[in-house]
Amino acid sequence: MSSVREATFEVARQHGMTTWFGNPGSTEIPLLAELPDDMRYVLALHENAAVGAAAGYAIASDRPAMVSLHTTAGLGNAVNSLATARGNRAPLVVLVGQQDRRHLLAEPFLTGQLAGLAGDYPLEVFQPPRPQDVPGCVAQATHTAAAGRGPVLVIVPMGDWDEQTDEPAVPAPLVSGRASGVGPGDVTAIAALLGQADAPVLVTGAGADSAGTWDALVRLADLLDCPVFQEPFTARAGFPQDNPRFAGFLPAGRAALRAALAPYDAVVVVGAAMLRQYLYEPGPLFEPGTRTAVISEDIAEVRRSPVDVGLVAPPAAAVAALAGAVTPAPGRPGRPSPTGQADRLREQVAARASGMTPETLFTELAARAEPDTVVVEESPSSREALQLLLPARRPLGFLSAAMGGLGFGIPAAIGIRMARPDRPVLGLIGDGSSIYCVQALWTAAHYGVGVVIFVMGNARYLVMDRQTTRRGKIPWPSLEGIRVDQLAGALGVPSVRVSAVEHLVEVLDEVMPGLRERDQPLVVDVRLDAAQ
Ligand SMILES: Cc1ncc(C[n+]2csc(CCOP(=O)(O)OP(=O)(O)O)c2C)c(N)n1
Ligand SMILES: [Mg+2]
Numbered sequence: 001m002s003s004v005r006e007a008t009f010e011v012a013r014q015h016g017m018t019t020w021f022g023n024p025g026s027t028e029i030p031l032l033a034e035l036p037d038d039m040r041y042v043l044a045l046h047e048n049a050a051v052g053a054a055a056g057y058a059i060a061s062d063r064p065a066m067v068s069l070h071t072t073a074g075l076g077n078a079v080n081s082l083a084t085a086r087g088n089r090a091p092l093v094v095l096v097g098q099q100d101r102r103h104l105l106a107e108p109f110l111t112g113q114l115a116g117l118a119g120d121y122p123l124e125v126f127q128p129p130r131p132q133d134v135p136g137c138v139a140q141a142t143h144t145a146a147a148g149r150g151p152v153l154v155i156v157p158m159g160d161w162d163e164q165t166d167e168p169a170v171p172a173p174l175v176s177g178r179a180s181g182v183g184p185g186d187v188t189a190i191a192a193l194l195g196q197a198d199a200p201v202l203v204t205g206a207g208a209d210s211a212g213t214w215d216a217l218v219r220l221a222d223l224l225d226c227p228v229f230q231e232p233f234t235a236r237a238g239f240p241q242d243n244p245r246f247a248g249f250l251p252a253g254r255a256a257l258r259a260a261l262a263p264y265d266a267v268v269v270v271g272a273a274m275l276r277q278y279l280y281e282p283g284p285l286f287e288p289g290t291r292t293a294v295i296s297e298d299i300a301e302v303r304r305s306p307v308d309v310g311l312v313a314p315p316a317a318a319v320a321a322l323a324g325a326v327t328p329a330p331g332r333p334g335r336p337s338p339t340g341q342a343d344r345l346r347e348q349v350a351a352r353a354s355g356m357t358p359e360t361l362f363t364e365l366a367a368r369a370e371p372d373t374v375v376v377e378e379s380p381s382s383r384e385a386l387q388l389l390l391p392a393r394r395p396l397g398f399l400s401a402a403m404g405g406l407g408f409g410i411p412a413a414i415g416i417r418m419a420r421p422d423r424p425v426l427g428l429i430g431d432g433s434s435i436y437c438v439q440a441l442w443t444a445a446h447y448g449v450g451v452v453i454f455v456m457g458n459a460r461y462l463v464m465d466r467q468t469t470r471r472g473k474i475p476w477p478s479l480e481g482i483r484v485d486q487l488a489g490a491l492g493v494p495s496v497r498v499s500a501v502e503h504l505v506e507v508l509d510e511v512m513p514g515l516r517e518r519d520q521p522l523v524v525d526v527r528l529d530a531a532q
Pocket of ligand 1: 434
C-alpha cells in the first residue's frame with residue numbers, strides 16, 4: 001500500500017518531472033506539505049507566471065513540466081498562459097486543486113467549477129473517477145502532453161492525496177514515444193512539386209525549430225538553390241537566420257503575402273500552417289497557379305492549410321527525405337536571388353539605429369550577443385526590427401507568445417534559463433507588456449535565475465496607439481509614470497535605468513560578457529526617444 005500522493009510522485013519521477021511550478025492554496029496543502037526532497041517547488045506569485053515559466057522550462061527541456069494551481073482562482077488566472085502554452089506547443093501537466101470530493105456536492109468554500117474553465121485550450125481535462133486513479137491520470141496526462149505538445153489538466157480533490165492505493169500498476173506505459181522516421185514514399189508528391197518548379201521557395205515556422213530540421217532545411221535549400229522565409233508572427237525560428245538564404249519574415253496581410261510570394265511558382269511550408277494572418281483581408285493567400293505544400297507534425301496546421309499537398313510528419317525526417325528525393329529543375333532565369341534578401345532588409349532597419357531607438361538597442365545587443373543566446377520577445381511595436389537585427393543563430397534562439405497574449409515573455413525567459421543554464425537568455429519586453437506579469441521577476445530573484453530583461457520604455461502601448469489612430473482618437477492615456485525599474489527593485493531584482501546611448505553602451509559592455517554565467521536577474525529599463 002502507498003498513498004495516492006506517493007504513487008503520484010513516483011509517476012512524476014518516472015517522467016523526470018521533479019521541478020514543479022506553482023502558486024499554492026489550501027486545496028494543495030495535502031499534496032505539498034512535506035514535499036519529498038527530490039521534488040523542487042518553484043513559487044510564482046501569479047498563476048500566469050507559474051504557467052509561463054513552466055512553459056519556458058518545458059520548451060527548453062523538450063519534455064513535459066509540472067504545474068500546480070489552486071482551484072478556480074488559480075486556474076482562472078492562468079487561462080491566458082495556458083492558451084499561450086497550447087499555441088507555443090509547450091507540454092504541461094497541470095494539477096488543479098479541488099475541494100474534497102466527499103462533500104463536493106454541498107459546494108463548500110473553494111469548490112471550483114473547473115472542468116470547462118480553461119475552455120478548449122487544454123488538450124484534455126482529467127477528472128479522476130476515484131482517488132486511486134490520480135496517479136494513472138497524471139501518467140496519461142504526461143503522455144498526452146508530450147505527444148500533443150500542450151497543457152493537460154488533472155483536477156484533484158484535496159482529500160485524494162491521503163487515500164491509500166494498492167493498484168499494481170498505473171494504466172499507462174512507463175515510457176512512450178513517437179516514431180521520428182519518414183520513408184521516401186511519404187514525400188513523393190512534394191518532391192515532384194518541387195522538382196517541377198522553376199522558382200521554388202521554402203517557408204519555415206515554429207514547428208521547424210530543432211537542430212535536425214534546421215540541418216535538413218539548409219541541405220534542401222542548397223539543393224534547390226532557393227531562399228527561405230519565416231512564417232508571419234512566428235513564435236520560434238525555423239531556419240538559421242544568419243544563413244545567406246534566409247530571406248526575412250513574411251507579412252501577415254494577404255495582399256502583401258501574395259506580393260512577397262508572387263515571384264515563386266512552388267511554396268513549401270515546414271512547421272507551420274499556410275500561413276498565419278492577422279487583420280482580415282479578402283482574397284487568396286497566393287497567386288493562382290502557385291503550387292503549394294505544407295509539412296507539419298500538427299494535424300491541425302495541415303488541416304487548415306489551403307494547399308495542394310499536406311503531409312503530417314516529423315519535419316526533420318520529412319525534409320531530410322525530401323532532400324534525398326528531389327531532382328531540382330534548372331531554375332528560371334531572372335528568378336529572385338536565392339541569397340542576401342534578409343541582409344538588404346537588415347541594412348534598411350539598421351539605418352534607424354540612431355538615438356535611443358529600439359534599433360539602437362538591438363544593434364548594440366547584436367554586436368555583443370553570443371550565437372547561442374536565447375532572445376525572448378514581447379515587444380510588439382519593435383518586433384520586426386528585433387527579428388532582423390537579432391537573428392536566431394541556433395535552435396531555441398527566439399521565442400515569443402504564439403497567439404500574442406501578453407505576460408508570457410518574462411516568466412518564459414525565467415523558465416528557459418532554469419531549464420538551460422548553459423544558454424545566455426535575454427528578454428526584450430515592451431513597457432506595457434512588462435506589467436502583465438511583472439511579479440515573475442521575484443521568482444527569478446529568489447531562485448537565482450540569471451536572465452537580463454530589457455524593458456522597451458516608450459511609455460505607451462505603441463502598437464495599439466498606431467492602429468487606433470488610423471480610426472480615430474485614442475481613449476486611453478500614455479503609460480507615463482510607470483517605473484518598471486522601481487518595481488523590479490521592490491521585487492528583489494536589481495535594475496538600471498538608461499536614457500542615453502553612451503550609458504546604454506556602457507551597461508551592455510558591463511553586462512553582456514557575463515551573460516552566460518549570471519546567477520541573478522537584472523532589469524534594464526531602456527528609456528526610448530518618443531516614437532510616432
Ligand atoms: C493580455 C493581453 N492584453 C491585451 C493585449 C492587447 N495588446 C497587444 S499589444 C499591446 C500593447 C503592448 O504595449 P508595449 O508592451 O508597451 O509594447 P509597444 O506597443 O509599446 O511596443 C496590447 C495592450 C494583449 N495582447 N494581451
Ligand atoms: Mg510600450
